Amino acid sequence: MTHGPLMLDLEGYELTDDERELAVHPMVGGIILFSRNYRDPAQLEYLTRSIRELRPDILISVDHEGGRVQRFRNGFTRIPPMASLGALFMKDPEAALELAWDIGWLMASELLAYGLDFTFAPVLDLDYGTSDVIGDRAFSGRPDVVTRLADALIEGLHEAGMPAIGKHFPGHGFVAADSHVDLPVDERSFSEIDASCLKPFTALCPMLDGVMPAHVIYKQVAPEPAGFSPYWLKDILRRQLGFKGVIFSDDLGMAGAAIAGDYGARTHAALSAGCDMVLVCNDRAGALQVLDALEDYEFSPRSEQRLAALSVHSRPTLDALDADPRYNRVADLLESLV
Template sequence: MTFHAPLMLDIAGTELNAEDRRRLAHPLTAGLILFGRNWQSRAQITALCAQVKAIRADLLIAVDHEGGRVQRFRHDGFTHLPPMRRLGEMWLDDGRGQPGAGALKACRAATAAGFVLAAELRACGVDFSFTPVLDLDYGGSSVIGDRALARDPRVVTVLAKSLMHGLLQAGMGNCGKHFPGHGFVKADSHVDMPIDRRSLKAILAEDALPYDSLNTSLMSVMPAHVIYPKVDARPAGFSKRWLQVILREQLGFAGAIISDDLSMDGARQIDGQPVSYTQAALTALDAGCDLALLCNQSLNGGAEIDAALNGLAEAQLKGWWQPQEASEQRRRQLLPQAPALAWEDLMVSPAYQQALEYLP
């Protein structure tokens, strides 16, 4: 029987309760996404991660930890990482008013940021961060804003590759987001359904260019909850054309595809009709996602998580959804392949100390 764990879920507190343990042990659970509410201290988060791995060693423990305003752990020793826009600013100006003259310095800082980010997380037992943001900084998106590296897709590509190199040095994978690009639209897909009316040609030439250039370096991609009506009537994360035809076939991407949070407003309707979380997860998987991410549903007791797990199990039994061995392999490839340095050892590591000096 083909095995495939597709659902990533969350927990409400700073330690596991009986319901959390039951859900994490479910064979259809792929992993856990952590939030600021799950954090009290390094000791606590390290113990929590150990509890998760004791249930199933293959569970992927992930977090949104980009730097700037999207950094879940901010004290008890964790470095305050700059917003990614700061790296783009370094690229454009080295202090002498010469655009592009700071490129090498910016690349070194990006590598350092990736290394520090990943090494600190891994020292506490976290496997993976959903980074880098590959969206372009058009200046009008409140949800992307300074999370973007730059406006120029070539600058974004080079800086993202440097950041990913730093992640890799610390033994962590990467996730390019939000394919094919969320930076052009002003609406926030957390609370709205953004629509980008540009042509496919325009999007491929600008926003999707980093995905094309980094197709052999990216280990995973997160599609946007954005509709591009000149390409498909469905948001990219529910679109076979975007995920299978364009991302897989045309751009040659072979890594994991992870849906953005299915509880966001941008994922609550498909083809103009409201959908359940189970329907959203099944549609994302059918479109080409390997993993379906469902966040913040533990806060009201977790009934929606249970419904999604049960719905996926029923769909499998009835043949509405078929597990994909290739998807499971791509999921497992996101797990660290080597042990991490303990926090105390990391703090005195020459590589870590040097990386701190290179941060902007």
């Protein structure tokens, strides 16, 4: 098995001895980086190279959407929040779509050059003006606008050679509560969700390489949060929408995941519901509990195959990126917008 079902985080700028041991554990298949893991481009390149010396095919990811959710800043092009694309779309749709493509391509090119495989983007939630945790991370409150702009950004990611991971299925933007610190409950019916939040996922499923469900209970649809729900993940996402890619849990350390029990119970609930990989961030003791819970776990060969498809085998070199006139044009343009 090349890719186990656990993605975990790191403490700082370099791998610790304990993290080196964890990285080669057969149930660990991915690493997610945060701002605390980034000092400058040279340090990031050293860190990702150190990880790959231990596990060449391990998946290295980050939340690097732009706006307030951009983990690497100094030395990276600043990416505007996606809501700025939605605002531009209302004035000049073609300019907004071109810019979305450029952002996807540049964002992916920079991350790939420094050894990462993907970012958890795009955000496909709708902005209803009620959720602070989503807010300007969303392209728009209109499903059609979100779909068109996300489609262009995904094309840019793919042009650079990076997978696209859509979140937070089937939509986090309607509820005010933040699933990092609370358990949001969406009271709408399936038909209401289907006619609004679900539309971008439905339209873009064929283009998405991964999906991350929300730690939100959709009370009239299923009793569990979407990330622990066989109905949402197997019946709707897999069977109804025909999604073929990877399903990632959101961080099992979030308050919205606690309803499923301790870390072992959360892990088994997420994997049984249909997740291919679970994330445990900012809680090393929790990650160790997950590894204990997975000791006798028979990992699905289909999940392993899906995860293996996310590995990147061709990357731009830093020198080639710096010499690319398209890269410099887009970087200058984006720097003028933030």
